[in-house]
Amino acid sequence: MRPSLFYTWEKLGQATHALVSGEGDIKTRLEAAAISLSPLSESLVPEQFREEYNAIWAELTNREALEGEGTIKATIRELTPHECSKLATRIFNFYVTVAQTEEPQESI
Numbered sequence: 001m002r003p004s005l006f007y008t009w010e011k012l013g014q015a016t017h018a019l020v021s022g023e024g025d026i027k028t029r030l031e032a033a034a035i036s037l038s039p040l041s042e043s044l045v046p047e048q049f050r051e052e053y054n055a056i057w058a059e060l061t062n063r064e065a066l067e068g069e070g071t072i073k074a075t076i077r078e079l080t081p082h083e084c085s086k087l088a089t090r091i092f093n094f095y096v097t098v099a100q101t102e103e104p105q106e107s108i
Contacts, residue, residue, distance in 0.1 A: 012095035026084040034060045
């Protein structure tokens with residue numbers, strides 16, 4: 001599968017929806033947002049957005065998983081509510097940036 005602006009936008013939209021209208025505290029909503037982003041990989045994100053995507057993904061997965069949990073849960077467990085809020089804002093701002101970008105037209 002080649003990089004897709006629409007697919008990136010779709011996954012960021014799902015993550016933003018989880019942050020805005022999901023149930024639970026900020027940690028619970030951030031975890032749901034991260035799970036929404038998990039199908040993305042660097043190769044699926046258009047090149048102009050890879051640096052920001054990689055930085056966000058690294059922030060969501062930078063802790064060693066303990067037995068029975070994944071790296072997302074391990075990372076979010078260690079974040080303060082303020083850090084979670086800052087990361088949620090970064091995800092939202094990334095979503096806005098991608099949403100404002102036009103898909104390049106393929107030449108025939």
